[in-house]
Amino acid sequence: MARPKADFPPAVAIRALADSQGRLALRVTPGARVEGLELGEGKLLVKVRTKPEDGKANAAVLELLAAALGLATSRLRMLRGATGRDKLVQILD
Template identity: 65%
Template structure:
């Protein structure tokens, strides 16, 4: 059975949360479904990947890239490699 598609908010709503070239995200690894949500002015990412060997970080990068219509390589993890609170920089 194919895994369900990720639930993504409107790209403009996600872009509205970008501060300069920075985007803060709170991550829930090991979730049942992959989704991005905006709650109380914060971006929440739920990914199926476990936080082992950077798998969850890569899943979040892919989810953000899909939501923003960018290549994953244009998102750089600046802070929070081992934390649920992460900050990404959008290059370009």
């Protein structure tokens, strides 16, 4: 069964959550039933199906965020939170 395509908020709305240095706060839910992005209070809520094993969930988070922003994953850098649910990602322009 094909999994449904994730719904994304507009890229402009996602970028509006970033600070002046392009840093974006994320709250991640790994192992979710459905992948998606939601705008939260000052942070982006990210749900990925991938389980948090060997950095696979972090890679899935960056891929999902890059797709929502229309960027390559190389344009994103995880600054903080590699082992936690709260992460800080920088958008490199």
